Amino acid sequence: MRQRAAFFYAWAECGISARFFVIIYIMVHSKRILAFCISGGIFTLIAGTLGHFVYEWSGGAVWTAWLFPVNESVWEHLKLLILPAVVFFALGAYFMRGANNYISALFFCIAVSAGFVTGAFYLYTSVIGHSVLAMDIAVFIASVALGYVTAYFLLTAERFPLLTLISLAGLIITLVCFFTFTFSPPHSFLFRAPDGTFGIGCAPDDTFGIARTPDGAFGIARTPDGAFGIARAPDGTFGIARTAALY
Numbered sequence: 727m728r729q730r731a732a733f734f735y736a737w738a739e740c741g742i743s744a745r746f747f748v749i750i751y752i753m754v755h756s757k758r759i760l761a762f763c764i765s766g767g768i769f770t771l772i773a774g775t776l777g778h779f780v781y782e783w784s785g786g787a788v789w790t791a792w793l794f795p796v797n798e799s800v801w802e803h804l805k806l807l808i809l810p811a812v813v814f815f816a817l818g819a820y821f822m823r824g825a826n827n828y829i830s831a832l833f834f835c836i837a838v839s840a841g842f843v844t845g846a847f848y849l850y851t852s853v854i855g856h857s858v859l860a861m862d863i864a865v866f867i868a869s870v871a872l873g874y875v876t877a878y879f880l881l882t883a884e885r886f887p888l889l890t891l892i893s894l895a896g897l898i899i900t901l902v903c904f905f906t907f908t909f910s911p912p913h914s915f916l917f918r919a920p921d922g923t924f925g926i927g928c929a930p931d932d933t934f935g936i937a938r939t940p941d942g943a944f945g946i947a948r949t950p951d952g953a954f955g956i957a958r959a960p961d962g963t964f965g966i967a968r969t970a971a972l973y
Contacts, residue, residue: 759881762822763874766814766835770870773813774806788926791908796926797919800847803912805904807839807869812901826885831877833893839873846914873888 747964780786780794793809795802815832822828846865851857911917911925 731805745872745916756882759825759847759878762818763878763881764878766811767870767874769814770807770810770874773810774866774870777809778803779807780847791926792905796908797923799911799917799919799923799924800844801907801917802844802919802925804840806866807843807873808900808904811836811839811873822881825881827880827883827893829897830882830886830889830893833876833897833900835873837896838876840871849864857901864950 777794781790782798784790793805795805811832815828815835825831843865846868847857847862850861850865894968907917908925913924
């Protein structure tokens, strides 16, 4: 009887110790995730703020158009949320190895942030009739915070393999859309800049392409008369060009 009692007492002690270490592990793991999400929010705020000016600083370099806003439309400004989040999650993958729902956390971080920015911007501008810089900044900060709060809950939740597959597909579709719509944007309010342009070098009269200013504009462009190709203005076009008259 005494031996049996000692045996069960030992198992009880092991059970208490096991639970203790599980609690410690959860606390440490949660702190790691919390530190990751806070760092991600700060990184996104800084990188997103700087990213707003990269296209202009580069002199309109085409490669920057894939990654940074090329005009003041709501769609283009969502890049300020997407690129920093993708970069941060890519850099933090080793640090967060073994974390649950990592891809899902990235996708829903982006989705929640982008959804909040879009909804909040059109809500407040519909009320006051115009955009306000201070409000835009507040909306941007709030969207980043909500995005990383969402990421935190997913990273601390149980694994959802199906959600990971859905998130991966959604992430790929999102990135493809942003790369495509910069150069071939739909003509809708979401893609329209305050000056009436859409995407990169796409004006309200349906001209589009990669272009610079009239004092040396060049690139790939098409005008309403059907002309398109590689041309340089205003001292005479040159290169590969074709007009509607050739058809």
